Amino acid sequence: GAARAVAFALRDAARIAIMNRTRERAEKLVDDFRALKLPLVVGAWNEIENSNLIVNATSVGMFPLVEDSPLPREIAIPRDAVVFDLVYRPARTRLIAQSERAGARTIGGLEMLVYQGARAFELWTNKNAPLDVMMRAAIV
Numbered sequence: 001g002a003a004r005a006v007a008f009a010l011r012d013a014a015r016i017a018i019m020n021r022t023r024e025r026a027e028k029l030v031d032d033f034r035a036l037k038l039p040l041v042v043g044a045w046n047e048i049e050n051s052n053l054i055v056n057a058t059s060v061g062m063f064p065l066v067e068d069s070p071l072p073r074e075i076a077i078p079r080d081a082v083v084f085d086l087v088y089r090p091a092r093t094r095l096i097a098q099s100e101r102a103g104a105r106t107i108g109g110l111e112m113l114v115y116q117g118a119r120a121f122e123l124w125t126n127k128n129a130p131l132d133v134m135m136r137a138a139i140v
Contacts, residue, residue, distance in 0.1 A: 003057035017043025077102035
């Protein structure tokens with residue numbers, strides 16, 4: 001679901017390295033997109049150290065397993081990377097905390113959730129979504 005949407009959204013990227021809990025699952029995702037000619041490759045964990053965008057599209061770190069991170073501890077997150085964790089509960093995941101400590105820019109999943117809701121609101125009502133109200137309501 002989410003990983004496929006992210007891969008498609010990044011279709012103009014030079015290269016998208018897919019990592020998963022198992023190599024087989026990463027290979028399946030790459031194979032699923034072969035017909036679309038996306039720049040996908042099965043990546044190795046150490047490639048993250050040279051990445052400028054890191055997206056967690058798994059449920060790792062989501063409540064109630066908030067102490068988990070999708071990244072192995074020994075992986076260094078680049079200071080100039082943007083880290084987008086699609087997990088929205090908790091709002092500040094272990095991955096977000098790791099990334100902030102590394103100096104990376106972070107985006108949490110709550111923002112994605114609110115913007116998805118805002119887009120749906122606009123499609124259904126043909127009105128601008130009250131983003132500030134929606135974000136405040138989501139944080140509560």
